[in-house]
Amino acid sequence: MLEEYLTTNVFAFFLVFTRLGTAFMVVPGFGEGFVSSRVRMGIALSVSFLVMQFVADRLPPEPTTIGALFLLLGGEIVIGLIMGGALRLAVSSLHVGGTIIAQQSGLAAAQFFDPAQMTQGAVTSSFLTIMGMTMIFVTDLHHLFLQGTYASYTLFPVGQLPPFGDIAFLVSDFVAGSFLLGFQISAPFLVYGLTFYIGVGLINRLMPQVQVFFVAMPLQLAAAFAVLGLTVGGSIMWFLAYYEEVLIRFLGA
Template identity: 70%
Template sequence: MLAEYLSVNIFAFLLVFARLGAAFMVVPGFGEAFIPPRVRLAVALGVSFIVLPFAIDQLPGEPATPIELLLLLVGEMVIGLVMGGILRLLLSSLHIAGTIIAQQSGLAAAQFFDPAQMTQGAITSTFMTLMGLTMIFVTDMHHLFIEGTFATYRLFPAGQVPDFGSISQLITDFVQQSFLLGFQMSAPFLVFGITFYMGIGLINRLMPQVQIFFVAMPLQIVLSFAILAITIGAAMMWFISYYEEALMRFLGE
C-alpha cells in the first residue's frame, strides 16, 4: 500500500514539475541566464511541492505505456513553455522600446551586453530591461505568476491534447502586443526624433557652412535624457499593467 501511494504521488509530482519546470526555465526573473541552474531547479521543485496538493485531483492516471507517458510529459512541458514564453515576449517589449529610444537619441552606437536577452544591445534597452525585471519583483508580480501556475490547470487541463490553434493565436496576440507596447513606450522619442531632425535639416539648409550635426549631437543626447527622465516612470507602470493583465489571463480573471 505504501509503495502504491509513493508511486502515484511521485508520478503526480513529476507531472506537475514537468509543467512548472518548463515555465521557470523561460519566465522573466527566474529564467534568466545569469541565475544559477541550481537556484532555478530549487525554486521549481519547491513550487511544484506547493502546487501538487491543489492540482493532484486534476491530474490524469498513470499511463499504461511509455509512449503515452512521453506524450503526456511533452504536452505538459509545451504548456509550461507557452506560459513562460508569453511573459518573456512582454519583457521583450522593453528591449524594443530601448532600441528605438537609442536610435532616436543618438546612442545606438553605445552597445552593452543585455543579460536578459543574452545578446548585445543598446544601452537604453539594457537599462529598461533590467528595470522591468526589478519592477516585476518590487511589485510582487512573481507571486502572481506562482499563483498562475496552478490556475493553468483550469485553462489547460492535464492529460488532454493542447489546442494548438488556440495556443498559436495566443502567442500571435502577445507578439503583436509586445511590439505595440514597445512602440507606444518609445512614442515620445519618435515624435522628438522627427521634430529634431526636421529642425536641424532646415538649419543646415539655411547655414550650409556650419557642421550642424556635430553641433546638434550633444543637444540631441541631453534632450533625450531629459525626455527619458520624464517618461520612464509612466513607461514602467504601463509595462507592469500589461504584465499583470497577461498574468490575469492565466488566472482566468
C-alpha cells in the same frame, strides 16, 4: 500499499514538475541566464511540491506504456514553454521600445549586454529591461505567476490536448500588443527625433559651413536623456499594467 502510495505520489510530483520546471526555465526573472541554475531548480521543486498537493486529484494515472508516458510528458513541456513564453513576449516590448529610443537619441552605437535577451543590445533597451524585471518583483507581480501555476491546471488539464487555436490567437495578440506597447513607450522620442532632425536639416540648409553633426550631437544626447527622465516612470507603469493583463488573460492568475 505504502509502495503503491509512494510510487503514485512520485509520479504525480514529477508530472507537475515537468510543466512548472519548464515554465521556470523561460519565465522572466526566474529564467534569466544570470540566475543560478541551482536556485532556479530549488524554486521550481518547491513550487511543484506545493502545487502537487492541490492538483493531485486532477492528474491521470501512470501510463502503462513508454509511448503514452512520453506523450504525456511532451504535452506538459509544451504547456510550460507556452506559459513562460507568453510572459517573455511581454518583456520584449521594453526591448523594442528601448531600441527605438536608442535610434532616435543617437545611442544606437552604444551597445550593452541585455540580460533578458542574452545578447548585446542598445543601452536604453537594456536599461528598460532591467528596470522592468526589477519592478516585477518590487510590485509582487511574480506572486501572480506563482498563483497562475496552479490556475493553469484548470485552463490546461493534464492529459488533454491544449486548445492550440485559442493559444495561437492569444500569442499573436500578445506579439501585436508587445510591439504596440514598445512603440507607445518610444512615442515621445519619435516626436522629439522628428522635430530635432527637421531643425538640424534647416540649420544645415541655412548654414552649410557649420559642422552640424558635431554641434547637434551633444544637444541631441542631452535632450534625449531629459525626455527619458520625464517619461521612464510612465513607461514602466504601462509595462506593468500590460504584464499583469497577460498574466490574467493567459494564466487566469
